[in-house]
Amino acid sequence: MDLRSTDQCVREKSHNTxxxxxxxxxxxxRGATEGGYLEYVTEFEVAGGDLVEPHQHPSVEFYYVLHGRGRMRVGDDERIVVPGDLVHIPSDVVHSLEPVSEHDSVRCFTFAIADRGKASHYR
Structure with a gap:
């Protein structure tokens, strides 16, 4: 699983500003997204006891965790995700997410880049 966290990144200056x-x-x-298009941008919340059912689609997707802790599955890999984590989900890979507690939710910002030449899975 390609999981990146802000607490593991080095702070740098961009354009000296x-x-x-x-x-x-x-x-x-670029290679993974070239020729595609921004399919959607959303924020979502999964309540404790609920889950994002395992699914896949023809787009590169990213989940950025804003609040809570979740159990993220991408392919055969499973990890706990926390605020500040960015999960890269490759196209056509089965993935799911559920809060680690039945009493707390997990909230994410997400966006997807549709694969070139493939129809949106929302049509």
């Missing part, structure tokens, strides 16, 4: 923590460096995922 602002502090940044590069979760994905410029051009790093």
């Amino acid at each position: 602002i502090d940044v923590w590069w979760l994905v460096r410029p051009e790093e995922l």
